[in-house]
Amino acid sequence: MTPAIEVNNLKVRFSGSRTVHAVNDVSLTVGQGEVLGLLGESGSGKSVTLRALMRLLPKRRTTISGTVRVGGEDVMAMDDTALSAFRGKAVSMIFQEPMLALDPVYRIGDQIAESVVRHEGVSRAEGRSRALEMLERVRIPSPKSRLEAYPHEMSGGMRQRAMIALALACRPKVLLADEPTTALDATVQIQILLLLRELQAEFGMSMIFVTHDIGVAVEICDRISVMYAGEVIESGSLRDVVRDARHPYAQGLLASTVHGNPGGERLETIPGAPPSLDIAPAACSFAPRCAHAVPRCVEAPPPVAHLGPRRMARCIIPAGEMAAA
Numbered sequence: 001m002t003p004a005i006e007v008n009n010l011k012v013r014f015s016g017s018r019t020v021h022a023v024n025d026v027s028l029t030v031g032q033g034e035v036l037g038l039l040g041e042s043g044s045g046k047s048v049t050l051r052a053l054m055r056l057l058p059k060r061r062t063t064i065s066g067t068v069r070v071g072g073e074d075v076m077a078m079d080d081t082a083l084s085a086f087r088g089k090a091v092s093m094i095f096q097e098p099m100l101a102l103d104p105v106y107r108i109g110d111q112i113a114e115s116v117v118r119h120e121g122v123s124r125a126e127g128r129s130r131a132l133e134m135l136e137r138v139r140i141p142s143p144k145s146r147l148e149a150y151p152h153e154m155s156g157g158m159r160q161r162a163m164i165a166l167a168l169a170c171r172p173k174v175l176l177a178d179e180p181t182t183a184l185d186a187t188v189q190i191q192i193l194l195l196l197r198e199l200q201a202e203f204g205m206s207m208i209f210v211t212h213d214i215g216v217a218v219e220i221c222d223r224i225s226v227m228y229a230g231e232v233i234e235s236g237s238l239r240d241v242v243r244d245a246r247h248p249y250a251q252g253l254l255a256s257t258v259h260g261n262p263g264g265e266r267l268e269t270i271p272g273a274p275p276s277l278d279i280a281p282a283a284c285s286f287a288p289r290c291a292h293a294v295p296r297c298v299e300a301p302p303p304v305a306h307l308g309p310r311r312m313a314r315c316i317i318p319a320g321e322m323a324a325a
């Protein structure tokens with residue numbers, strides 16, 4: 001079966017007052033109906049990767065290479081007309097800040113109806129009835145009267161639900177979620193995660209879910225790719241990565257969270273800071289912070305250890321090359 005999303009060797013570089021190698025050779029595959037978590041600390045390139053998939057990056061001073069296929073379609077080859085049909089119909093995106101998706105000057109019902117009319121060519125009345133159905137699906141209280149509300153008249157959690165209703169109104173096959181629950185308090189966060197998981201299963205959507213929080217990833221993801229300094233350094237099933245991470249950075253990231261450390265031992269932090277992204281990595285980006293690093297780690301790119309079907313780590317230790325180094 002064609003994967004829902006296939007990214008190969010994606011590279012994104014920004015050049016302005018300084019050069020930023022934000023995404024370095026990222027490859028990802030998301031199966032139909034699968035939820036992939038993109039996990040990593042701030043600045044590791046998660047959002048840029050997600051935006052590249054929808055071609056939402058600024059055109060000026062941005063260099064993108066690699067291939068991106070969504071539902072088998074070559075996204076990099078799409079012209080503006082194809083892109084605007086693709087966004088919101090085949091693939092939708094939700095954000096931490098709902099006002100990036102909602103227009104402050106239009107009523108919620110009109111925004112959803114307009115999107116359905118534009119993408120599906122249905123009548124205005126049908127668009128309105130889909131808007132009502134979607135507000136009901138995301139369990140917004142008093143959905144009929146909320147059709148007439150402006151975004152600023154809603155609470156944060158309700159705006160988040162309205163954004164999800166808008167994103168899913170045209171039943172996209174793929175949903176890209178960029179930390180959609182990070183700004184919410186814990187109770188609302190879990191409600192929104194459960195809602196997303198329910199809608200994902202019901203609509204059979206594939207998803208990439210960006211988060212820096214392993215606790216959130218555990219609630220919603222089937223698979224995990226861990227990013228560090230613009231690279232995917234480990235991928236596998238949620239269970240494999242959380243229980244048996246093989247890359248020293250992934251191990252450190254998990255040991256620094258309660259979820260990765262169920263024994264309740266003292267939480268550890270990783271000493272040092274991520275590297276500057278002004279040059280493309282020529283060796284292991286984590287080596288300067290890695291307790292296991294040997295000279296080879298700073299001299300050449302790390303080998304990719306294939307640890308099983310759809311399971312990999314980019315490090316000499318799982319690759320079994322430590323002794324030879």
Ligand SMILES: Nc1ncnc2c1ncn2[C@@H]1O[C@H](COP(=O)(O)OP(=O)(O)OP(=O)(O)O)[C@@H](O)[C@H]1O
Nearest residue numbers: 014020022041042043044045046047048049058277
């Ligand atoms: N338009 C841009 N121009 C220049 N640099 C950018 C641009 N967008 C992102 N960057 C840089 O690219 C790098 C990766 O950013 P990205 O937003 O993908 O990180 P992230 O992992 O999503 O972190 P966060 O969770 O903080 O958003 C960062 O160094 C960021 O400053």
